[in-house]
Amino acid sequence: xxxxxxxxxxRRRYERIAPLYDLLDLPFEYARYRWIRPxxxxxxxxRILDAGVGxxxxxPSYPPGSEVVGVDLSSAMLKRAERxxxxxxxxxxxxxxxxxxxxxxxxxxxxxxxxxxxxxLPEELQVPALREIGRVVKPNGTIRLLEYTRPHGRIREFITxxxxxxxxxxxxxxxxxxxxxxxxxxxxxxxxxxxxxxDLIRMIEAKPGV
Ligand SMILES: C[S@@+](CC[C@H](N)C(=O)[O-])C[C@H]1O[C@@H](n2cnc3c(N)ncnc32)[C@H](O)[C@@H]1O
Numbered sequence: 001x002x003x004x005x006x007x008x009x010x011r012r013r014y015e016r017i018a019p020l021y022d023l024l025d026l027p028f029e030y031a032r033y034r035w036i037r038p039x040x041x042x043x044x045x046x047r048i049l050d051a052g053v054g055x056x057x058x059x060p061s062y063p064p065g066s067e068v069v070g071v072d073l074s075s076a077m078l079k080r081a082e083r084x085x086x087x088x089x090x091x092x093x094x095x096x097x098x099x100x101x102x103x104x105x106x107x108x109x110x111x112x113x114x115x116x117x118x119x120x121l122p123e124e125l126q127v128p129a130l131r132e133i134g135r136v137v138k139p140n141g142t143i144r145l146l147e148y149t150r151p152h153g154r155i156r157e158f159i160t161x162x163x164x165x166x167x168x169x170x171x172x173x174x175x176x177x178x179x180x181x182x183x184x185x186x187x188x189x190x191x192x193x194x195x196x197x198x199d200l201i202r203m204i205e206a207k208p209g210v
Contacts, residue, residue: 006122007098011073013172014054018076022055024170029057036196037061037115039203040144046110048090051099051133052117056081062090069109071097100128104136111142118179119148120172126179130186134208143188145204150175152199180204 003011017024025033038061041048045066050058053070054077062068068090072078078094085092097103099117112133121129137143150160160175167173183190183206192205 003098004125006125007073007100010120010172013170014072014074015076017170018055018074018080021077022057022080025057032197032201033057033115036146036201036203039196040113040115040146044111044113044142044144047108049102049104049109049112049133049136051112051114051129052120053078053081053094054115056084056087056092056094058113058115059084059088059092062088062092064089066090067093069093069095069104071095071099071102073098100125100132102132102136106135107138107141109137109141111144112137113144113146115146116148116173118145119174119177121177122172123177126177126182127186130179130182130188130206134186134188134206137208139208139210141207142191143206143208145179145206146196147177147179147202147204148173148175148200149202156198156200 037058041061041063044063048066048068050068050070053072056070070081070092075096078096081094118126133143151157180193187209188206189209190206194203195201196203
């Protein structure tokens, strides 16, 4: 797979942090993520792509009877996901793959989801990743993303600034990605967007354009 320097760096980062990832994320998982992950899969069925599957935290929320393909850049993250497979009520296939170069035919998925993937992707990879997801999802299929945004309000803004160096170093992530704004440019149609945790985490829904 041909990779940009950004992609190499991201992969290196996640290879390094994989053994600690679940531990570091545990407070956020229990306080926030476990409540919102099921929202992402509501009404979805058939063949579903989980892009940037990580350690497989979405697995317990997969729709029963569906076939999920989880892809990730990092083999170390995928190894952790492998252990979580028994928690999934759906069949799961895990593959090492870059979301900007998906090795799947056009329109081969009924839906695609990504949780906290786009806040890790640098600005220049946002459109290529959205385009690739749009290419592999069937017309009228559903694309849903959960992503961090920069909160408003002085206290939250201050806390965000304190976290910024750590999340950038550890996860390559940022609160300032413009994922939602990139949707039209990526050939997708925005169908819904709303905050699911205060003004901090947003669920974005789109479909491939015609
Ligand atoms: C912040 S983690 C989120 C993991 C998981 N989705 C979750 O909700 O816990 C981001 C994941 O995206 C993966 N990733 C980053 N860039 C990627 C790319 N270009 N293609 C595929 N996966 C990527 C990382 O390896 C990491 O596992």
